[in-house]
Amino acid sequence: MDKLTQIETFVEVADKGSFSRAALGKNITPVMLGRRIDALEKRLGVKLMHRTTRHLTLTEQGMVYLEHCRKLLTDLGYAEEIISEGRHKATGHLIVSAPAAYGRKHVAPHAPAFIKAHPEVQISFNLTDRVVDLVREGYDLSIRIGGNIDPNFVAVKLASNRRVVCSTPEYFERHGIPRHLDDLADHNCLSFNLQGGQQRGWYFQDHGKPVIVKAAGNLDCNDGELLHRWACEGLGLAWRSTWEIEAQLASGELITVLDDYALPQYDIVAVYPQQRHLPAKIRFFIDMLKMVYAHPGYWLRR
Known part of the structure; x- marks a missing residue:
């Protein structure tokens, strides 16, 4: 029996509070779930649950283990979502802020090609030299040139600049x-x-x-x-x-x-709020800009 099955069973039984409730809808008997918990406890060498015919309680070690198992399963779920997301087309409304002149010349002109490749995306631009509040003003992404970045945000370098x-x-x-x-x-x-x-x-x-x-x-x-x-x-x-x-x-x-x-730290960056799962619309748009800017001779065009 694999470790993941044992962990999933332990979390399910602990959350449901009984083997019978955990077995409902899973096409498996409470006895089989009990055997999985027995195998888990034997492998760990500790008692995770006190079980009677009417009650189920976690031991002190069981409560600590449950907390870590929940985090493990959550992280695994996020990882699978990210991988699965990468196989699908970007969708949704992408709201982008960029400096006025730079956005007019080097961001917005690439939007039609992006939408052609990802027709389920809608893009809104706000071209302003004001530094916008991404979270309060509801932006998905901001293109910035130099300046300090809030530690709560992620900055991805798009191109070198001085x-x-x-x-x-x-x-x-x-x-x-x-x-x-x-x-x-x-x-x-x-x-x-x-x-x-x-x-x-x-x-x-x-x-x-x-x-x-x-x-x-x-x-x-x-x-x-x-x-x-x-x-x-x-x-x-x-x-x-x-x-x-x-x-x-x-x-x-x-x-x-x-x-x-001259100061060295004036690179062109894409900034977005830190988040566990970055939507494909943001990731794909950043990747598109990086690819365009890396094209030989791009910055020499008038």
């Missing part, structure tokens, strides 16, 4: 190349602002220590694409992600400076 300071060769010919972070004060910095005009700082590291620079200039906005355009027009320095300027860097249209001060 934040760099850049502008055109013409701009640097006119204004010189900054060599140190202090030099940013002498340059026109194109900054991202929050509501009310408050400007975000630029984040760097200096000898391994994080540094925030309050970059300032004559132009700022709350739209990343506009900052990108201004940088390509040579209107000032911009602090941008490599995902959006890779093509311009490859062509020489944009040049990076202060690379020794």
Whole structure:
């Protein structure tokens, strides 16, 4: 007799409180269940149950063993669900948040192909540069670029990325190349602002220590694409992600400076709440993005 059958029988009898009730609907006699428990107790070398004709009670060892057996069966059930889920099509409503410009260029455009492959999935996007509360606002998944991740969430790396300071060769010919972070004060910095005009700082590291620079200039906005355009027009320095300027860097249209001060932790990640059983719609969507981003030359497309 296999161990799993013995464990399942023990849990069933303990939950039902009697052998006769546990035997109902299983096409097996109470005597056979009793033999399984006897074999289990003999194998373990301990008494798990006190049995009389009218009552069944667990011993102290039996109560401890029952707790572990329940957890074992629960974990086994989850494992089988996960494996079984992988053989089925993703279904349901997938609600995704992503940064506005990035989501518009590199997330939402891939949704039609995903739905074609998984026609039982409906996708809703919220493209915003605000960091959403996944649980409170009801999102399944958030695409994020850098930043700290709540320990209650899972972050899956989708692609490598860095934040760099850049502008055109013409701009640097006119204004010189900054060599140190202090030099940013002498340059026109194109900054991202929050509501009310408050400007975000630029984040760097200096000898391994994080540094925030309050970059300032004559132009700022709350739209990343506009900052990108201004940088390509040579209107000032911009602090941008490599995902959006890779093509311009490859062509020489944009040049990076202060690379020794760049932070390393600005990867593109998919974030979702921790859960025992990750729905296929989330897992398949993440896998699709990873595959698309890994395609040679993807980030060089304008």
